[in-house]
Amino acid sequence: MFEELEKAIDSQNYSLAQTILEQLTSQKIDSLWLKYYQTLIIEKEEKLIEAEQDYRQIIKDSIYPDPKLINLIRNGIERIIKIKKQREEIKQQQHSKIKKAKKQEFTNVKENQELAVLILEDVS
Numbered sequence: 001m002f003e004e005l006e007k008a009i010d011s012q013n014y015s016l017a018q019t020i021l022e023q024l025t026s027q028k029i030d031s032l033w034l035k036y037y038q039t040l041i042i043e044k045e046e047k048l049i050e051a052e053q054d055y056r057q058i059i060k061d062s063i064y065p066d067p068k069l070i071n072l073i074r075n076g077i078e079r080i081i082k083i084k085k086q087r088e089e090i091k092q093q094q095h096s097k098i099k100k101a102k103k104q105e106f107t108n109v110k111e112n113q114e115l116a117v118l119i120l121e122d123v124s
Contacts, residue, residue, distance in 0.1 A: 005037055014041050032062050032069055043076060052080045 005024075008017035018041065024034055035058050043051035055073045062070070106119060 002033065002037075009037070009040060009044065012044070014045060017041055032058055032066070035061070036069060036073060040076065043080065048080050048083060052077060055080075 005017055005020045008014070008020060017037070021034060021038055021041070035054070039051050039054040039058065042054060055077050058073055059065070059070065103119060
């Protein structure tokens with residue numbers, strides 16, 4: 001049953017994966033693997049904060065951890081951290097572009113009596 005679940009997640013068919021998870025849960029299978037797959041679906045749906053919290057909770061809940069499961073969870077956390085860093089870098093780049101554009105806009109204004117701007121720059 002887990003193979004079908006993995007195939008559904010890999011093919012990005014999250015609705016099918018969710019129904020398979022519901023079937024497994026209704027069969028009273030309560031394992032850390034089910035929680036992992038639920039969290040993996042959450043991660044793939046770009047709910048990164050929730051997914052990271054769930055991954056960390058699974059690690060806390062595991063009394064006798066399966067090394068393969070722990071490795072997969074750690075990889076998931078690393079993916080989330082990497083995505084967050086990339087998004088932050090993109091955000092900073094956009095901010096610096098906007099800042100440069102505004103600075104250029106204000107420095108190009110000459111002989112305008114209505115506008116006064118003081119631009120302070122770093123001294124090398």
